Each structure stands twice: as C-alpha cells, then as structure tokens.
Amino acid sequence: MSTKYIIVTGGVTSSLGKGIICASLGKLLEARGLSVTIQKLDPYINVDPGTMNPYEHGEVFVTDDGAETDLDLGHYERFLGITTSQENNVTTGRIYYDVIMKERQGAYLGKTVQVIPHITDEIKSRVLSLGESGKYDVVIIEVGGTVGDIEGLPYIEAMRQLRFDMGKKNTLSIHLTLVPYLKAAGELKTKPTQHSVKTIYEIGLQPDILVCRAEVPLEIGIRTKIAQFCNVEIEDVIASIDAESIYEVPLLMLDEGLDKRVIEKLDLKCGDEPKLEKWNSFVKAVKYPRKKIKIGLIGKYVEHHDAYISIVESLIHAGAMNDTKVEISWIQSDEITPENVDKKLAGLNAVLVAPGFGHRGIHGKFTSVQYAREHKIPFLGICLGMQCAVIEFARNVCGMKDANSTEFDPETAFPVIDIMEDQRESMETGGTMRLGLYECAVKKGTRARQAYEEELIHERHRHRFELNNKFRKDLEKGGLVMSGVNPERDLVEIVEIKDHPWFVGVQFHPELKSKVIEPHPLFVDFVKVAVSLVGDKNHKL
Ligand code: GLN
Numbered sequence: 001m002s003t004k005y006i007i008v009t010g011g012v013t014s015s016l017g018k019g020i021i022c023a024s025l026g027k028l029l030e031a032r033g034l035s036v037t038i039q040k041l042d043p044y045i046n047v048d049p050g051t052m053n054p055y056e057h058g059e060v061f062v063t064d065d066g067a068e069t070d071l072d073l074g075h076y077e078r079f080l081g082i083t084t085s086q087e088n089n090v091t092t093g094r095i096y097y098d099v100i101m102k103e104r105q106g107a108y109l110g111k112t113v114q115v116i117p118h119i120t121d122e123i124k125s126r127v128l129s130l131g132e133s134g135k136y137d138v139v140i141i142e143v144g145g146t147v148g149d150i151e152g153l154p155y156i157e158a159m160r161q162l163r164f165d166m167g168k169k170n171t172l173s174i175h176l177t178l179v180p181y182l183k184a185a186g187e188l189k190t191k192p193t194q195h196s197v198k199t200i201y202e203i204g205l206q207p208d209i210l211v212c213r214a215e216v217p218l219e220i221g222i223r224t225k226i227a228q229f230c231n232v233e234i235e236d237v238i239a240s241i242d243a244e245s246i247y248e249v250p251l252l253m254l255d256e257g258l259d260k261r262v263i264e265k266l267d268l269k270c271g272d273e274p275k276l277e278k279w280n281s282f283v284k285a286v287k288y289p290r291k292k293i294k295i296g297l298i299g300k301y302v303e304h305h306d307a308y309i310s311i312v313e314s315l316i317h318a319g320a321m322n323d324t325k326v327e328i329s330w331i332q333s334d335e336i337t338p339e340n341v342d343k344k345l346a347g348l349n350a351v352l353v354a355p356g357f358g359h360r361g362i363h364g365k366f367t368s369v370q371y372a373r374e375h376k377i378p379f380l381g382i383c384l385g386m387q388c389a390v391i392e393f394a395r396n397v398c399g400m401k402d403a404n405s406t407e408f409d410p411e412t413a414f415p416v417i418d419i420m421e422d423q424r425e426s427m428e429t430g431g432t433m434r435l436g437l438y439e440c441a442v443k444k445g446t447r448a449r450q451a452y453e454e455e456l457i458h459e460r461h462r463h464r465f466e467l468n469n470k471f472r473k474d475l476e477k478g479g480l481v482m483s484g485v486n487p488e489r490d491l492v493e494i495v496e497i498k499d500h501p502w503f504v505g506v507q508f509h510p511e512l513k514s515k516v517i518e519p520h521p522l523f524v525d526f527v528k529v530a531v532s533l534v535g536d537k538n539h540k541l
Contacts, residue, residue, distance in 0.1 A: 011196025066436025
C-alpha cells in the first residue's frame with residue numbers, strides 16, 4: 001500500500017484544536033494497525049520556535065534529534081506513542097532559508113526563484129520525504145494557521161498540488177471549522193463555515209470532510225445544511241463537541257465515524273475495529289479518579305499554561321496511573337518571597353519547580369525549593385528547577401554563601417552551575433544549547449533508580465548550563481546525591497537528597513517523553529509518593 005496523505009486545514013478562527021484533531025485521527029488509525037506520523041507546517045518566519053517567547057508561542061517541544069519544535073508535536077507523541085523528529089515540523093523560515101541557500105549555491109541554474117514553484121516545491125518535498133521513507137501508511141499534515149491568512153497561501157497551494165501529484169485516491173482534505181452557538185438567537189450558525197469553505201475552494205483545495213467544532217450537538221438539520229452548502233455528504237460532517245479532557249477526543253471522533261470515513265475514502269487496508277482497550281481505561285482513570293492531590297507548579301510563565309503543556313500532560317498521565325486527580329496550583333515565581341512562601345505554598349501536596357531561562361522569578365524558585373526541602377514536601381525540579389535546587393543546597397546546606405549559576409551572577413564565588421569548558425568553545429561558534437537525547441547512568445540504591453528501574457536511561461535536553469563538576473565533591477559531602485550522570489562527558493543529570501520523602505532534580509526534561517500508554521516513571525513515582533503522604537481523609541473528591 002502506498003503512503004496516503006491526509007491534509008488538515010483550519011478555518012474561521014485559530015485555537016480550534018487542530019493539533020488534537022490530528023492526533024486523535026492519528027490515534028484511531030494507529031489503533032487499527034496502521035503506521036502513522038503527523039507533520040506540522042507552521043507559517044511563521046522564525047526558523048524554529050526556539051527563540052520565541054513562551055508567552056507568545058507556548059512550550060518549545062524538543063525531539064530526540066534535538067529539534068526545537070511546535071508543541072503540537074508533543075500531542076502527536078503522547079497520543080500515538082511515536083517518536084517525532086525535525087522532519088515532523090516545517091516552518092516558513094526553514095523553507096525560505098533552504099531555498100535561499102540553494103539559490104546562493106546556484107542550484108536553480110539561473111532561474112528566477114519564486115514562491116511558485118520553488119517555495120511550494122520545497123514544501124512538497126518535505127511532506128513527500130516522510131511518505132517516501134517507506135515507514136508510514138499514513139502521513140497526516142497539519143497546516144498551521146487559519147485559511148485565508150496571507151502567510152498560509154503557499155502551504156495551501158502546495159497541498160493543492162500534492163493532491164494533483166499523488167492523485168485523489170491517495171490524498172484527503174479535512175477542514176476544521178467552527179459552528180458557533182448564538183445564545184440570543186438560540187441557534188447554531190453555519191455561515192462562518194460556509195465562508196471558510198468558500199475561501200478554501202477559491203484556493204483550489206476542496207475539503208472531503210468537515211470537522212465542526214461546536215459547543216452543543218449538531219442536529220441533522222444543521223448537518224444537512226452544512227453538507228448542502230459546502231459540497232460534502234452528510235456523513236462527512238463530523239461534529240467535534242467540547243470535551244472535558246483532550247484524551248476523550250479520539251473516542252468522540254470514533255463515535256462520529258471520522259476514522260471510518262477516512263478509511264473508506266482512502267481505501268485503507270486495516271483492522272475492522274480500533275484496539276482502544278488501554279486508551280479507554282486511561283480515559284476512565286482520568287475522568288473518575290478516586291484520590292486527589294494538589295501540586296504547585298512554580299514558574300515564571302504560569303499565566304500561559306501552554307508554556308508548560310508537556311508537564312501538565314505528564315502529571316495527568318501519572319495521575320491516571322495512581323488513580324488520582326492531580327490538581328495544579330499555578331504559582332508565579334516572581335511573587336514568592338521568604339516572607340510569604342508559607343502562604344503561597346500552603347496546602348500543597350507536592351512542589352514542582354519548572355524549567356526556564358533568565359533572571360526573573362529566580363529568587364522565588366530558590367525560596368520554594370528551600371521550603372519544600374525543609375518541610376519535606378515531595379519536590380521535582382526540572383532543568384532550571386534542578387539548577388535552583390543545587391544552588392539552594394549549596395547556599396543553605398553547604399554554607400557556600402551566594403552560590404549561584406553564572407547565568408544569573410557571572411561573578412559569584414561559588415559558580416555551582418556553570419558552562420563547562422568544552423561547551424564554551426562551541427558557544428563561541430554559535431552552537432549554544434545542549435539539545436536532544438543524551439544517555440544517563442542511574443546509580444543503584446537511589447530514588448531515581450527505584451523510579452526508573454533501569455540503569456541506563458535516555459532523556460531529552462534543552463539547556464546551556466550544567467552542575468559544575470568542581471563543586472561536586474563539596475555538594476556530595478553536604479549530602480546531595482548525584483544519582484544520574486551522563487557517562488560520555490561526566491555531567492550530572494540527576495540530583496536528590498536522602499532524608500526526604502522525595503526530592504529529585506533533573507537536568508533533562510522528562511515531561512517530553514511521557515505518553516498516554518507509557519507514562520513517565522519519574523512523574524509516576526513523584527505522584528505516587530505525594531499521594532501516599534496524604535491521609536485518606538484529605539482526599540476530598
Ligand atoms: N537556563 C538554564 C540553562 O540554560 C535552564 C534551561 C531550562 O530550564 N530549560 O541551563
């Protein structure tokens with residue numbers, strides 16, 4: 001069977017949850033035995049989101065191969081249990097960058113380089129290279145942005161051409177739209193969908209299936225109207241009603257027959273019924289937990305939850321494994337002071353200090369670490385959170401006054417977090433971050449080893465600074481356990497302390513590898529201990 005391509009566009013408004021629809025459809029096809037991958041096409045001019053402010057763009061998702069990508073790739077991985085790579089995220093910046101490089105090298109043999117065909121060809125080649133790898137039965141292409149946006153035009157045109165090149169039997173166009181409910185009129189309105197479909201028709205990409213986001217169910221009358229005015233069959237009008245949890249969306253799409261329609265139209269050879277036993281029990285565990293805990297997420301971008309989306313999802317996965325609802329208390333780190341920390345962190349069953357860059361909010365993080373350490377509250381520090389834990393420990397346990405990271409105080413007498421010598425050289429040549437998958441050896445007899453139950457683990461990274469090996473001995477003497485080390489470069493990856501129920505800091509990002517079917521062991525253990533410390537009577541649900 002040759003690879004089939006499913007193009008997913010969005011209309012009317014942004015934030016309709018295109019990524020979740022793509023991941024849900026991918027899940028349903030995967031559950032029928034097909035091998036599926038999803039590619040995100042982002043119409044912005046940044047080469048990647050690595051340089052974007054998290055308030056602007058949300059989390060930067062890092063893949064095994066060290067690509068800094070859109071957060072939707074996280075949904076794809078979590079839903080499908082797959083591993084994505086740089087290839088799964090294409091941006092306008094990258095497309096233009098490569099086309100311009102080729103032009104400079106004379107690759108276009110004197111031709112005038114233009115949006116059509118050069119940019120569109122480059123887009124198509126990125127899509128086709130996934131298909132031509134021979135690894136996938138289905139490639140789902142999520143076209144970012146909203147139909148009608150100027151910057152999205154080359155992508156829609158490339159997709160139009162892709163359908164012509166690969167044939168209608170091998171390609172499918174799905175359009176996600178909004179069917180708003182007007183309270184005053186007491187009615188669902190189809191006009192925005194009609195206009196959106198008209199716009200996409202003008203560009204030449206007819207939708208085969210419409211997925212309609214709505215707050216209330218779509219009655220047959222509405223479905224008929226949409227079908228009639230948008231040139232699709234009634235069965236191809238799929239309702240996507242707001243769900244309590246994103247993990248219910250595949251099940252809702254199954255009920256609506258989205259996968260069935262896709263399979264029929266593309267003539268996909270696969271199992272009759274999707275195997276969703278594990279998924280179903282996961283959703284049940286998410287919806288009907290028996291216990292509840294509250295975890296404080298201490299970060300500087302907490303007003304924008306998307307900045308920590310993988311952490312949030314990892315806690316949901318770990319909660320489900322522990323039959324527990326994990327409620328997150330979002331706490332702005334720059335508002336925490338030694339004077340108010342008692343109040344700010346009151347009632348928390350665990351504390352998570354989040355990753356981050358730059359100085360803002362750093363003192364609140366130190367204070368939170370100290371509070372969790374001294375009050376024996378389960379603590380997980382991720383990346384900058386781990387670095388804060390090391391700094392706090394150096395200052396308050398090992399007596400290294402004003403110990404710091406050179407990121408915040410280049411002159412500190414105790415640079416317990418610093419850039420390592422060999423890294424300094426690569427920084428001068430522009431390679432600034434340690435990105436992607438690295439190995440870590442986990443020491444026997446440690447909390448981390450108990451959680452992972454494995455000696456060698458592989459985790460994803462995104463940072464510049466490291467625990468400074470010059471201070472390792474002193475920190476160890478004070479009682480900090482270096483429970484995970486990268487064997488190749490002898491870099492500390494995990495720290496923990498002993499006389500505490502659960503206090504672990506990790507230099508890597510475990511949240512990037514947690515999946516629905518394979519929750520991350522560190523999060524599972526963290527939640528497990530936090531739950532175990534709560535008396536039964538406190539689990540008010
Ligand atoms: N700012 C720190 C560093 O660069 C931590 C980065 C992070 O938390 N992702 O090392």
